[in-house]
Amino acid sequence: MTPSFFSADGLVGIIFLLMLAAALVGAIVAVTAKRLVRALAGLIVCFVGVAAMYFFLNSPFVSMMQILIYVGAIAVTIAFAIMLTAPGDKEQMGSRNILYGPIGFCCAALVTFGFAALALTTNWIPFAKINDGSVQEVGRQLLTTHVMVFELVSVMLLIAILGALAITIEGRRKRWKS
Amino acid sequence: MSLTLFNVLAAVIIIVIFVALNAAYLVWCERRGAGRIQRRPGPNINGPFGLLQPPLDGLKLMAKQLLIPGGADKALFITAPVLAMFPSVMSFFTIPFSDILVAHNINIGLICVLAFASLGTMSLFFAGWSSHNKYSMMAAIRAISQSVAYEIPMLITVITVVMISGSLDLREIVRQQSGNIFHWNIFPLFGNSHNLLMPFSFLIFFICSLAETNRAPFDLGEAESELVAGYHIEYGSMGFGLFFMGEYANIVVGACLGALLFLGGWACPFGLFPGVWWFIIKIYLLIATVIWIRWTFPRTTIYSLLNLSWKVLIPLSLFNLLFTAGLLKVF
The missing domain is CATH 1.20.120.1200 (NADH-ubiquinone/plastoquinone oxidoreductase chain 6, subunit NuoJ)
Known part of the structure; x- marks a missing residue:
């Protein structure tokens, strides 16, 4: 309706x-x-x-x-x-190969076609809600089932911060020497 | 379901009118307050006590021509003032004024308000960039670095409150503070917080909300009384008006959050009126403090501003977070 x-x-x-x-x-x-x-x-x-x-x-x-x-x-x-x-x-940097447009369009069309075919041919099962998706449930899942991923993400962020600091310090040292 | 189109439209119109009226009349309050502090009358000509000043100012601004500087990015230039007003209007759809007086209560109301507040930064960026002006660009860089720096200690402080109350639902957070004036989160030892540092967290939160709304002593982004107006230097007419109103609307949102998280929301200290009135009294007391601070303290410099956030407030709020977690584990 x-x-x-x-x-x-x-x-x-x-x-x-x-x-x-x-x-x-x-x-x-x-x-x-x-x-x-x-x-x-x-x-x-x-x-x-x-x-x-x-x-x-x-x-x-x-x-x-x-x-x-x-x-x-x-x-x-x-x-x-x-x-x-x-x-x-x-406005625009660098020149673009004339072939990029058509090739990109073909790739996009292929991906779209693939996803559409997948979605249409899959036998969708109506799935009961796993959990209520609330903040509590998300937090519990993060710290129990997916705790490995959670910790790895924080390690990755730490490495990113340290990397940024290392690059900056290197630049400063060069400036001091010169 | 009694939700009809009429209800929805009425809620939207009430919220927009509430925000607009607040923004307009807070400008009047601010100018009157400034006058009182500086021993001069302030706007008192138009209407009784100068109460007609805000609508007349609005009319004047709307009658002016909207100039778009040459070389400016037209679409972004027009979008930026709208974006300045948008987050505060959106925030009010989940801020409860009492147990029943709320447009739409969702159980993550607190995150909702903070998420929309973070949208405001983009309006500074678009305004500064699209004006095609070096000064507005530099001011935008400063304003954005300020709002990013102060968002971090603010969020960390909010997390300590959330840890104590164990909920992101603004109604639930207030419900836990009700009953007795000493149950308010700002008071240590009593109620459910048992945390000596709560008054201190309120202080951090209040400083951060001052800085987030670009108020003195942290109003380096605009410094409207001395320097050029900062990131909105190129805006005239209602474009400028929207930035100005957005600032005051953001102050109202900040005061609402402060009252809900720390001052017990609509919990009454002692009967007298129903809760809504207490909530409104608390909001306006906080706003009066904000205005009072602005006309009493001198402006800081950009370095001490950023140092205060990164070297003082963030470590302190992190310590506060760990301390609260430890206390919650022990008790």
């Missing part, structure tokens, strides 16, 4: 479609924009759209984490990188 256009469900449906469009349009802008900042803006719109998809899939926690981590942290990091390296308003 399709809900009436002028009801709460109808409004929810419209917002769902808008967010779906935001995710797609954002992704397209992120790839095709000539200015780096525009690409970042597209990426953020895409992140917000994906977060909304998670919200509609009944997992508000993941959706909020998507916004907090991807928009609040990763996009800001990219923004910092753009501002500090300051490529200015150079």
Whole structure:
């Protein structure tokens, strides 16, 4: 049954479609924009759209984490990188091989076709909810079943921080010597 | 389900009006407060006590032409002021004003508010970058480094509160503080916190919320009274107005979070009125403190600002986190 256009469900449906469009349009802008900042803006719109998809899939926690981590942290990091390296308003850097477009399009079409075929031919089993997806359950799973992954991720982040520090210190030493 | 289109629209309109009125009249409060502190009258001509000043200012700003500087990135230039206002409006859809007075309560309300608050940084970036102006660019770099630096101790302090209450639901956090004035999270030893450092965490949280909303003594990003206005130097008319209102709306969100997490939300210290009124009194007391601080303290420099966050607040809040975890394990 399709809900009436002028009801709460109808409004929810419209917002769902808008967010779906935001995710797609954002992704397209992120790839095709000539200015780096525009690409970042597209990426953020895409992140917000994906977060909304998670919200509609009944997992508000993941959706909020998507916004907090991807928009609040990763996009800001990219923004910092753009501002500090300051490529200015150079529209496009380097020339592009004329073949890249068609080849890329073929690859994308192939991947899309593969996923679509997979989705259509798979015999989908309606699956009962494993758990309630709440914060408590996510935390418990992280610290019991997936504790190895959890710890490895923190080790990886530590290595990244140390690597960044090492690179910076090396640069400073060179400056001191000269 | 009694959720109709009318209910949804009414909730949205009420929230937008609440935020806009608050932002407009806090500007008036701020100017009156500044006048009082500096021994001058402040805006008192238009209407009784100058109460007509904010709508008239709004009319003036809207009547002005929206200038877009040459070489600016048009789309981003127009988006940035909207993005400045958007997070605070979104935050109010999950901030509860009492046990029943909440637009939509979800059990991760706290994360929701913090996630939307983190969106505000992007508006600084877009405003600074799209203006095509060196000054706004430099100011944006400073403002973003400030808001990133202070987001970390703020989140760590919020985690200590969450550890004590064991919930991310704002209603549940308040419910645990109700009953007695000494159950509020800010008071040590009584209630469910048993943590000597709670007043101290409130201090960290308050400093961070001052810095996150770009208020004096941390308003280096704009310094509207002396320097050029920082990242929104190129904005005139309502574009500037939206940045200005966004700042005040963010202060309201910060005060709401402070009241909910540490001051017992709508828990009454002693009967008298229903809880909602107590919550509103607490919010406006916090906001009055923010205004008072702004007109009493001089501005810091960018180095001491960043040092305060990275070398003082972050280690202290991490220590606070470990201490709280230890106490929770022992008791």
